[in-house]
Amino acid sequence: MFSRVAYQALVNAIGQEYVSDDPAVTQAYTKNFWFESIPEERQHRPAAIVLPSSVEDVQAIIRIANRHKFPFIPTATNLWTTCIPHGPGYVLIDAKRMDRIIEIDEKNMYATIEPYVTYAQLHAEGIKKGLTLGIPMSSSQVSVLANHLFCGITGMNHWTGYQHRQILAVEIVLPDGEILEIGSRGLPNAGNFWGEGPGPDMRGLLRGLWGHMGGMGMVTKMTVKLHPWVGPKTLEAKGLSPNREMVIPKTMKNYLINFDNTEDCIEAMYQIGASELGTSCTRITAFWGPCIMSRSANELHKLWKSGLIKSMMGKGGGLVVRLEDFYEGQIEYEEKVLKQICEETHGNMIPPEIMGPFDFVAGELIRPGSTLRAQRAAGMFFAIKLTGGSLEWAKETFERANALKKDYIPQVFLDDDNSCWCASIDHGHMAYTEIYLYGEMNREAWKAGMELTEKSVKEDLGKRFIGAQFSEDVDLIGPHHLDYHLILRKFKRTFDPKNVSNPPNPISWEEKEGEWFKKGD
Template identity: 20%
Template sequence: MVSPHSALVEALSNIVGSKFVSDDINVRLAYSRDASPEPPRVCDVVVRPSSTEEVAEIVKVANRFKVPIIIRGGGAGLVGLPPGSGGITIDMTRMSKIVELDETSMTVTVQAGINWSLMTYDLKKKGYRTPFYGPFSGGAATVGGSISNASVGLGSAKYGSVADILVGLEVVLPTGDVIRTGSGANPYAKKFTRWGFGPDTTGLFIGDQGVFGIKTEASLKIIPWPDEQAFGSYVFQDLEKACRAMHELQSKRRATNIALLEPDFNRIFGKAGFRGLADAPFSVHIHVEGYSKDEVEKHKALIDDIMKKHDGQEVPPDFPIWNFTRPWEWQPRTGPLGQAWITACYKVPILDYPAHRDLWYRVLDKYREVMKEKRIDFYVASLVVENALDPMNVLYWFDKDEEAREWVRKIWRDLIENEIRYGAIHYWLGKVIGERVARAYTGVYFDFLRSLKRTLDPNNILNPGLLLL
């Protein structure tokens, strides 16, 4: 029987070779979900390009056939795939090369399908690292996917998000045209700075959820690999004091990473042998980097002073040593009993965090009985992102229990909607968070985005439906 998509498959095969195109139902189903509890979205065909030129040709084919494109990086998103069904899924992970390491400009240009861990360890061999060095899912998450989601994570206390280290992009527009942004827009210039040469079009594609273009290359800042490190862990009896301590600490910007653990995670890590945490209500964990022992010790001494000034009690830094010297190893785990999990990270000013936390518990109060019955748990840990706190409020459930999964989807949505109303700034959005964020846009702002989308993507080809566009 001829596949209903045989003409499309043939057109795509002509671009990337038949080996890297599949309309087999097994392959399509294996691409039908991300890491969220959202139901599957089955595409018509999966394609794995290896170059910008191939991506551009695929986009032109999609326009010709009027079929949507679903862009996929590491596939570890926690937000659901775009709404609808069918279309072409582009798996970007064959595009995983380091294109250019420019030591004079202190930048690296990579293909967007490289994941953070592969890039980081390749850079390490040359003695470099990106200042922000990826989300906690960086063993799978791609650089391109992170840019589409304005990722924060490792290095964010000091260096901010992926946006802050980006100097330019190569983007395949929804029509199949290819542009460079940042200084790369000047064909005579190196890719070394984001600003100038006209408006900041790089920013248009940061956090866009892939609706405005497909990132094929990214140029990122690099720093010499920081050889020296110091760690600190402090227990707080009072959340407000912990927040004040982190707030003051961020006025100095000495730490590369700062994490806040709350009672449930403290108990888990305490049980796993991390000293001083088992009975801690709140704990703040610091990771300092530098280029000499003196430098990191000075930073550490200052941090000590600030933490103790706010009644932080120092405990052995087992958690930050584990979490920050072995990055990307915390996230890829189940709950303590093998549960699945979901969260919705967002940014909120550090001192506003206690009020946000109260909000969650008011929302959760509505679900106490069902959470008990369906064995749904709620744990919290947070990360400092410059002037903000990024709470990771985690719902755990046993995924085999379909009813529990459905309850989690409902509770998760309720939390997100309330968070947005309380001023939360979510950044990885996808379907579930994206549609809620878009509903919060003012009419004028949404119209502005919609007119941009219509201008750039007249056939609504790229990730249609995300951000309600």
């Protein structure tokens, strides 16, 4: 529990100005997109907020947490649900004051950053030096560091692979307050350029599709790989807010291709990958388009009901492909290959001149900015079957998910029966899927989403790889995947003996009396 003595210890270490337990302040930190819809008994407000400015500050906070036995949550922009306290007495560490880009190394193509550096910030600085990185659909306002630790799915993963594989070096304050340096920065004077050794590679402690969700201490510096950018040094925008949109650079061209059936769409993704075409290849969902284009719920319903977007997507899904001119004539050549693939897979390429509103959506794949409109229009957002596997699996995932969703549409969720998002990873060697559900922000939708998650996980047990979106799922999934839940538990116990780092993440609670800890401790 968080005591007055613990509060005073934080004030003494970090300064009164940067510690607050004022309910008006702590309440402001509950504006997570799920908070209003989760059951009341789970709606915990943080006991206090603390804003460190350096690794030493973070170390001091975590040592105080160990001494006074209160749980802390390392947060970046606080978007994701794992930043909601699991119980009373949690202290939220807000990294807002740690927002420096420490270095961009043009020659070796990497950047070293602090936790609150956003994608917008790093992308804007990177492109000035001819360097870029993939940006997730959660939009450019999220933290680069948090996203590389957690989820890390971007359209550009087609070209570069998963975001968590771009991590080169890390400085982390472990749950007991010790500092660990990982990657080449762990070797004296080696710098930040490389992650693969020599010596043991501890990046696995942090990585994974969902990472440790703040359950293994706080990362204070990270070096991430950057990639070549052939666009202008600054991105141009046109129009007035809320209709302001990016001017797509001349060195890039986006294509929307629709299909009559999923098999053809997946085959096209395989072929695009095998031909190593483009920097992004993503099957997008019909409902997502109007969601991000609408400025109100009314507008969303009107656009969706008009059927325009749905018809542009086709029954088998709409594929957005981005080609880039890394050398003169590359787009021209690759477009010919793309057209040939379309012919072989019965894809209908929507001519750029009639792509109309989708040009705006394509810009979203370069530097996303308005995906959060998805919540503004529909209220709440849920996803099931968040899975990394093969493209073949993705096809099967769509079928299973569509069957599961049917009972809930339209009573609880908006959307249609084919809202399956799928990103090609590493040129189609892998695929990542998410099946979306857009609902009102209310308990009924949240309950239905959790119910669907459980059904989805259970039907896949033992049959395929399942991503554990919630730490509660780990014990369910683990026995079917090399008992990894037991390994995770050993890591948690070893690195977090006092159980203070965003418990219970990344494992589920151990509820037995006399065990290491029990729910609510």
